Amino acid sequence: MARRKKLYEGKAKILYEGPEPGTLIQYFKDEATAGNGQKKEVFEGKGVLNNRLSEFFMQGLNQIGVPTHFIRRLNMREQLVRQVxxxxxxxxxxxxxxxxxxxxxxxxxxxxxxxxxxxxxxxxxxxxxxxxxxxxxxxxxxxxxxxxxxxxxxxxxxxxxxxxxxxxxxxxxxxxxxxxxxxxxxxxxxxxxxxxxxxxxxxxxxxIETGRKLDKDVFRRDLGSLTEAYTEVARRLGVLPSNITHRLKPTLIN
Incomplete structure (x- = not known):
């Protein structure tokens, strides 16, 4: 799908004009931030993981009657959502x-x-x-x-x-x-x-068994690899993208 006009860029996502009125394309970035943006790094593959995981949860909510803005996933990093x-x-x-x-x-x-x-x-x-x-x-x-x-x-x-x-x-x-x-x-x-x-x-x-943190606190508190933690969540839920491995390394943002 051709890239459209950028409407907004936040710390973790970019919103683009959608293909139809009332829709947006939501792009998931690899950046991680903490402390209101004071701490920043790029974790290769983080955006892919979050795209797939958010799709999984939004679809599940839609199926049980909890309305969401999610329409469908477009590719490894983008989803089509309703403009709200x-x-x-x-x-x-x-x-x-x-x-x-x-x-x-x-x-x-x-x-x-x-x-x-x-x-x-x-x-x-x-x-x-x-x-x-x-x-x-x-x-x-x-x-x-x-x-x-x-x-x-x-x-x-x-x-x-x-x-x-x-x-x-x-x-x-x-x-x-x-x-x-x-x-x-x-x-x-x-x-x-x-x-x-x-x-x-x-x-x-x-x-539950070990208390190991599997969320952004891994990054906030320097507890290890953020990508490893997110990959573990995706693996357990059965939504692990085939091109993601736990060996991906972070890159500092200058």
Whole structure:
């Protein structure tokens, strides 16, 4: 498929104009970033892995009636997705204490939470994606209270699906983040859909038996090869691309 006009480039993906109105082409890059872009490396094959893994999860959600922007995978690095009106929030679902929550509340990393907890962050890299309460979200018009209720319900359904899939291959879903968008479809009210991606970039994944980290914390904390970790997740789920091996090496970004 011929490359079309670039509309947006983020840290991990590029969005291009789609072949039909209301569609986009989402391209997965090999770059990995941490600390709001302060730490950067290129991991050859990372984009291929995340493309295949996100396809796997989005297709699974579509099949169980959780709407997503995903239409189909086009090639090893690109997918065709629906263009949506993005809500400027990161929706975080936590099953175990880890990362910023553990540090913020003084909890032991890995401690189970009483129930799945949904948090919201305002999506703005310049501000470090700050945690925001629902009162801020409704006051500033980022989403209505009904939107928030629907987003929480959507996020918890995604959590149930992902937790079951990962548990089946010996992986603990510690937490994850999704982004949500609106599709109007000539309706008076929009349909909320899961957008962006679902991959080890956006999940915190630990091996159930050993506690080994299989997500971007490997890169954040210098725990080994990021590509090896992502390859292991893809291998267990049966979606490993044939041209990826665990021996691929990182390249520093200047």
């Amino acid at each position: 009106e993005m809500i400027p929030l990161e929706v975080i679902v936590r099953n175990f204490a880890a990362g910023s929550m553990a540090a913020r509340l003084g909890l032991e990393e890995g401690a189970p939470l009483p129930r799945a907890i949904v948090e919201f962050c305002y999506k703005d890299d310049r501000l470090g994606d700050p945690l925001v309460p629902e009162e801020y979200i409704t006051a500033f018009g980022w989403a209505s209270q009904q939107d928030l209720d629907d987003i929480v319900a959507l996020a918890l359904r995604v959590n149930d699906f992902l937790s079951g899939v990962f548990h089946g291959v010996g992986i603990k879903l510690v937490d994850f983040k999704i982004e949500v968008g609106r599709i109007w479809d000539e309706q008076d009210y929009p349909t909320l859909v899961v957008a962006d991606e679902i991959s080890p970039d956006s999940c915190r994944l630990w091996d």
